Amino acid sequence: MEIRTLTAADLPACSGLAESRSWPREPPKWRLLHDVGQVFGVDAPDGDGLAATAALVAFGSVASISMVLVAPRYERRGLGRAITAHAVSAAGDRVVWLHASTSGRPLYESMGFVADGGCQGHAGTFADDGGPGAEPGSGVFELDRRAHGVDRRPLLERLGTPFVVDGGFAFGTDIGHVTVIGPVVAHSEDAAKALIRGVARTVPGEVRVDPDFRFPGLIAWVRERGLVPGAPAPRLVLGGRTLPGDASLRFAPFTRAM
The missing domain is CATH 3.40.630.30 (Gcn5-related N-acetyltransferase (GNAT))
Incomplete structure (x- = not known):
């Protein structure tokens, strides 16, 4: 075929x-x-x-x-x-990566992809805890480059207006059935929470965020806020190569696709 x-x-x-x-x-x-x-x-x-x-x-x-x-x-x-x-x-x-399902992982590993962390999707109606929230802003391209090691301007320009805090930003993007909160780029877990709150407060329906496995505190918090976990999504990198950028800033991807 x-x-x-x-x-x-x-x-x-x-x-x-x-x-x-x-x-x-x-x-x-x-x-x-x-x-x-x-x-x-x-x-x-x-x-x-x-x-x-x-x-x-x-x-x-x-x-x-x-x-x-x-x-x-x-x-x-x-x-x-x-x-x-x-x-x-x-x-x-290029350094090639993907997020794998449980059923797809054996195929990718047989092709030379190697596990390198991952994330887990959480979706539902956000129960606001009244904490500080981010506001709409601008000027996120350089911070995203620091976090991801590459210029992703063509993507970010299509996601609308970012929500920003000092040293962080996130977008809220309607993908057809839910508003995705991501990427969440921040200097701390508290900043990541403020970004998620800021976006969620503007969304009438359900939201989704995919916190990275490296931040169990954030994962616990989004569950406390009423978001229901889905299947884990391990990230695999072809040949076990190193992804560029500052991983400590990457609290959640835009989606598992990008």
């Missing part, structure tokens, strides 16, 4: 494939992945949508792979491995 680079016209089929795997449809996230990266796909031989997808987003020396999906009726034909390998090849010599 031929792997091709998808266009904007293919994005509804991407959402349909996600739904077939019991994932949320998330059209805004697929659009964002298409706008800042590349989305690869395999057309279903039976003519019904897509058989497989994977997204690649590259910033400078780093690239992430996400949305590796295979239609249930085309499982166990090597499509997941093939489309992941295609994305890895497209990344060139």
Whole structure:
């Protein structure tokens, strides 16, 4: 089956494939992945949508792979491995990372990906504790570069207005069924909490934040605030290479995809 680079016209089929795997449809996230990266796909031989997808987003020396999906009726034909390998090849010599599901992790490890931390999604209606909250602001590009080691301006410019505190920022982005709070970049756990509060106070529905495993205090706090944990998402890096940037500032990613 031929792997091709998808266009904007293919994005509804991407959402349909996600739904077939019991994932949320998330059209805004697929659009964002298409706008800042590349989305690869395999057309279903039976003519019904897509058989497989994977997204690649590259910033400078780093690239992430996400949305590796295979239609249930085309499982166990090597499509997941093939489309992941295609994305890895497209990344060139960049440091390549991804977040893995429990079922997908053995495949990625067999391809040379090595565990390097991770995060866990938490979603629900935020129960405000009345603490200090961040306010809308600007000037976050250099701090994000410090945290991640690369210029991610094309992504950040599409996320709207950031909420800021001294030495930190976060965005709140509607991805179709929930508002994602992230990336959360901060100099301390208290600052990260203020950023999450600031965004959550402006959102009428449910929010989601994916705290890094390295911050168990923040994980406990978001649970106390009513957010329900989902499945852990270990981060794997191809070849065990070192991700650039200051990891101590990275309290939560934008999503597991970027």
